[in-house]
Amino acid sequence: MAEVAYVNASRVYPGSPPVRAVDELKLDVADGEFLVLVGPSGSGKSTALRMLAGLEDVDEGAIEIGGKDVTNVPPKGRDIAMVFQSYALYPHMTVGENMGFALKLRGVSKPDIKAKVAEAAKMLDLEKYLDRKPKALSGGQRQRVAMGRAIVREPSVFLMDEPLSNLDAKLRVETRANIAALQRRLGTTTIYVTHDQVEAMTMGHRVAVLKDGLLQQCDTPRALYETPANAFVAAFIGSPGMNLKTVPLTAAGAQLDGLEVPLPRTTLDKVGADGLKEVTFGVRPESLGLVGAGEDGMELTVELVEELGADAYVYGSVRIADQPERFIVRVDGRTPPALGQTVRVGLRDHSEIHLFNPETGARIEG
Amino acid sequence: MRGFFSRHWYAYAMVLPAVIVTGVLVVLPLLQGAYYSFTNINESNIANPVLDRPASYEFTGLDNYANVLSGDASYGSFWDILLRTLIWTFACVGLHFVIGLALALLLNRPMRGRGVYRVLLILPWAVPAFISAFAWKYMFNAQYGIINQVLRALGLPDPVWLGQSDLALIAVILVNVWLGVPFMMMTLLGGLQSISGSLYEAAEIDGATPWQKFRNVTMPGLRSVSSTVILLGTIWTFNMFAVVYLITGINPNTRLLITYAFERFFNGASRDYAIASTYGVLILSVLLVFASVYRRALRRQGEVW
Ligand SMILES: Nc1ncnc2c1ncn2[C@@H]1O[C@H](COP(=O)(O)OP(=O)(O)OP(=O)(O)O)[C@@H](O)[C@H]1O
Ligand SMILES: [Mg+2]
Numbered sequence: 001m002a003e004v005a006y007v008n009a010s011r012v013y014p015g016s017p018p019v020r021a022v023d024e025l026k027l028d029v030a031d032g033e034f035l036v037l038v039g040p041s042g043s044g045k046s047t048a049l050r051m052l053a054g055l056e057d058v059d060e061g062a063i064e065i066g067g068k069d070v071t072n073v074p075p076k077g078r079d080i081a082m083v084f085q086s087y088a089l090y091p092h093m094t095v096g097e098n099m100g101f102a103l104k105l106r107g108v109s110k111p112d113i114k115a116k117v118a119e120a121a122k123m124l125d126l127e128k129y130l131d132r133k134p135k136a137l138s139g140g141q142r143q144r145v146a147m148g149r150a151i152v153r154e155p156s157v158f159l160m161d162e163p164l165s166n167l168d169a170k171l172r173v174e175t176r177a178n179i180a181a182l183q184r185r186l187g188t189t190t191i192y193v194t195h196d197q198v199e200a201m202t203m204g205h206r207v208a209v210l211k212d213g214l215l216q217q218c219d220t221p222r223a224l225y226e227t228p229a230n231a232f233v234a235a236f237i238g239s240p241g242m243n244l245k246t247v248p249l250t251a252a253g254a255q256l257d258g259l260e261v262p263l264p265r266t267t268l269d270k271v272g273a274d275g276l277k278e279v280t281f282g283v284r285p286e287s288l289g290l291v292g293a294g295e296d297g298m299e300l301t302v303e304l305v306e307e308l309g310a311d312a313y314v315y316g317s318v319r320i321a322d323q324p325e326r327f328i329v330r331v332d333g334r335t336p337p338a339l340g341q342t343v344r345v346g347l348r349d350h351s352e353i354h355l356f357n358p359e360t361g362a363r364i365e366g
Numbered sequence: 367m368r369g370f371f372s373r374h375w376y377a378y379a380m381v382l383p384a385v386i387v388t389g390v391l392v393v394l395p396l397l398q399g400a401y402y403s404f405t406n407i408n409e410s411n412i413a414n415p416v417l418d419r420p421a422s423y424e425f426t427g428l429d430n431y432a433n434v435l436s437g438d439a440s441y442g443s444f445w446d447i448l449l450r451t452l453i454w455t456f457a458c459v460g461l462h463f464v465i466g467l468a469l470a471l472l473l474n475r476p477m478r479g480r481g482v483y484r485v486l487l488i489l490p491w492a493v494p495a496f497i498s499a500f501a502w503k504y505m506f507n508a509q510y511g512i513i514n515q516v517l518r519a520l521g522l523p524d525p526v527w528l529g530q531s532d533l534a535l536i537a538v539i540l541v542n543v544w545l546g547v548p549f550m551m552m553t554l555l556g557g558l559q560s561i562s563g564s565l566y567e568a569a570e571i572d573g574a575t576p577w578q579k580f581r582n583v584t585m586p587g588l589r590s591v592s593s594t595v596i597l598l599g600t601i602w603t604f605n606m607f608a609v610v611y612l613i614t615g616i617n618p619n620t621r622l623l624i625t626y627a628f629e630r631f632f633n634g635a636s637r638d639y640a641i642a643s644t645y646g647v648l649i650l651s652v653l654l655v656f657a658s659v660y661r662r663a664l665r666r667q668g669e670v671w
Contacts, residue, residue, distance in 0.1 A: 075567075082567075086562065
């Protein structure tokens with residue numbers, strides 16, 4: 001058990017120009033917390049995790065585990081266990097040997113190793129397979145062995161790099177729940193890397209969003225969803241993504257086609273003080289809805305309807321300043337509009353909007 | 367059965383040429399050699415169309431085998447030669463493997479000029495064997511060879527390398543090691559590169575020292591490659607004729623099974639084809655026994671092969 005801290009830690013790959021794979025990452029993870037690192041491909045998630053593991057150099061700043069600076073400590077001295085995306089099971093060892101290997105290296109006695117391995121195997125439902133080689137296991141079983149190898153060590157921090165990406169969709173959902181439950185039970189600090197925002201939202205106590213090596217925001221899943229710190233986080237979190245449009249400002253609010261969204265006085269003052277003529281206006285698909293002909297709304301031409309059973313997502317375009325802009329709207333699954341139809345779309349609630357600075361992308365508090 | 371052929375005739379037609387060529391070039395001579403080993407054929411009783419002389423050799427049953435396996439000196443002291451051949455084979459293959467592995471490990475780590483070193487180290491293999499053999503023969507020359515010149519300059523004794531002593535065997539082993547290391551190095555390097563880097567990282571996190579990583583990741587990862595090259599290397603070295611013959615000629619101190627068969631066939635008062643064939647069959651038998659024992663040992667270790 002230990003807390004973890006990135007203290008302005010950077011990883012810079014030499015080159016011209018140098019690649020700042022992780023750029024001054026500042027992040028504190030509490031003891032026992034489940035933190036998810038999420039971001040698009042190439043955003044530096046794996047690099048950040050490997051820096052913590054000691055597999056990657058830290059070029060600037062420091063890494064602390066349990067309050068101690070471990071920046072220059074080799075991996076074996078950090079008391080961490082890692083689950084790799086490829087699982088990295090030793091192919092010539094049986095499942096039991098794989099799980100007990102670290103203990104064997106530490107000189108733990110044979111009966112002790114056996115007892116610990118048996119305990120972990122029981123937890124992960126692997127008892128039947130202890131004498132098999134990894135080659136003779138299914139993907140999901142291998143994944144559990146990799147987890148078991150980490151658990152047996154009883155480390156102070158678990159590191160996981162996309163451990164579910166090789167599983168099929170159904171197994172992934174199941175394993176996701178199992179990992180979260182296991183972590184709760186063991187109470188071990190866990191850093192979990194994924195590019196799947198659903199995994200991030202469902203598993204973590206807190207989620208850190210990375211982009212191009214820069215930390216965008218780190219908060220609880222709910223807070224990320226409700227108050228994204230910038231347009232990138234707003235678009236990245238949630239599926240389907242938030243509708244984000246840069247629209248002109250009027251005296252009273254933001255102008256979208258036939259729909260003028262009134263903004264509070266304080267917000268307008270703030271925008272005015274910054275000298276902005278436009279704002280990036282964001283609204284989630286579920287905050288939009290179909291409205292009657294007389295009500296405030298925009299004319300949306302339906303281009304695609306995605307029926308998911310209970311709900312349907314309508315993809316369509318609205319003309320804003322004579323440019324077609326795409327919008328996604330969630331509607332009742334029982335009465336979806338037809339393709340090519342023009343429907344009137346309005347806001348469910350005027351408070352369910354997000355405004356961002358069109359140049360910097362930063363959130364404008366309302 | 368008819369259906370099988372009518373369905374697969376095309377495949378059979380395609381492999382037929384290869385089967386015929388292999389049959390003519392490999393199986394027929396093999397059967398003929400095996401047959402000769404049961405006769406007393408030699409230069410004076412073989413059919414000679416020039417002298418218009420018909421064949422007059424006779425079937426002698428297992429006499430040749432009895433004579434050779436008795437270890438009698440007039441039949442080449444079979445057991446002594448076998449022992450020398452085994453020493454030669456295991457010394458060469460052992461050194462090939464150890465040196466090849468060491469070089470492969472060095473070349474597998476990131477460093478500047480790695481490509482250049484790889485090319486330089488593969489060169490001995492690219493040079494035709496007889497050219498290297500002659501070059502080494504001159505270097506081993508007792509009088510003018512560079513090896514003895516260096517030894518003299520250092521004030522060390524300068525022995526006659528390729529004379530009638532066991533030094534000659536050591537000399538040919540050295541040359542054969544020099545010739546064979548590149549192949550081992552390249553195959554093992556290929557094997558090393560096929561080991562996933564994440565296994566090393568996992569071992570590192572599990573707390574393994576460099577030696578433990580070598581023992582638990584590198585060696586198991588190389589097992590299928592190394593078991594294959596060791597088997598191949600053993601067969602090649604056991605039957606290595608060119609290097610030994612080109613460097614030391616006919617020399618009782620470097621006599622191996624294969625060179626003795628050659629000697630018996632082409633030299634001596636009466637060219638003794640029967641005994642040469644007997645040696646040939648015995649060499650084949652030794653290698654077959656070795657290969658099957660080796661395979662069984664591997665299978666017991668759980669290697670699927
Ligand atoms: N050896 C290297 N030299 C230069 N740049 C590198 C090197 N290794 C990684 N990078 C860069 O660092 C950035 C971060 O890589 P990283 O592997 O951490 O991404 P990631 O967020 O894990 O992506 P993914 O989701 O695809 O795994 C990438 O832009 C990558 O191109
Ligand atoms: Mg990654």
